[in-house]
Amino acid sequence: MNVNELVLGKIFANTPHDVLDEWLDFRDEDPFDAAWSLAYDKCPKNDLRYPDGERIHHFLFESSNGHEIVSYVVDDLDLIYAYEQSNMTDTMVEYLRKEYEKGVFPINYGPKEGV
Numbered sequence: 001m002n003v004n005e006l007v008l009g010k011i012f013a014n015t016p017h018d019v020l021d022e023w024l025d026f027r028d029e030d031p032f033d034a035a036w037s038l039a040y041d042k043c044p045k046n047d048l049r050y051p052d053g054e055r056i057h058h059f060l061f062e063s064s065n066g067h068e069i070v071s072y073v074v075d076d077l078d079l080i081y082a083y084e085q086s087n088m089t090d091t092m093v094e095y096l097r098k099e100y101e102k103g104v105f106p107i108n109y110g111p112k113e114g115v
Contacts, residue, residue, distance in 0.1 A: 001080055005056050007103025008073070009063035020069045023107045027072065032109040035092040040079055045086045050077035069105070076100065 012020065027033065040046050050056075053074050060070045076096050083093045092109055099106040 001097055003056060003077065003100045004103030005059055008105060009060055011105065012060060012064035012069060017067055020067050023105060024069060024072060026107040035109045039090045039092045043082045043086055043088060045082045048078065048082040048085055050081040053077050
């Protein structure tokens with residue numbers, strides 16, 4: 001998977017923290033939260049870590065001025081990687097993968113698209 005962290009970094013750097021907080025609020029509601037949690041629970045290798053996660057974490061942490069949104073990104077990347085390593089598929093995980101490849105932070109799983 002190729003994460004477009006440069007685009008994400010620019011988005012995070014240019015977005016006020018209160019807006020980033022709103023994005024996280026979207027993710028903490030259903031259907032996003034339920035779908036993410038179900039995907040995590042179904043994956044037998046959910047303890048695997050995305051190999052480039054630490055570097056991406058540091059880059060996005062700097063870009064976002066230390067906002068907690070970075071932890072969500074890294075958790076998503078870990079989940080995507082675990083599914084790849086397990087040779088499994090899930091519609092939520094595919095949604096996450098496609099959004100990150102476009103440089104989009106996924107905020108809602110359903111009718112709305114990421115930011």
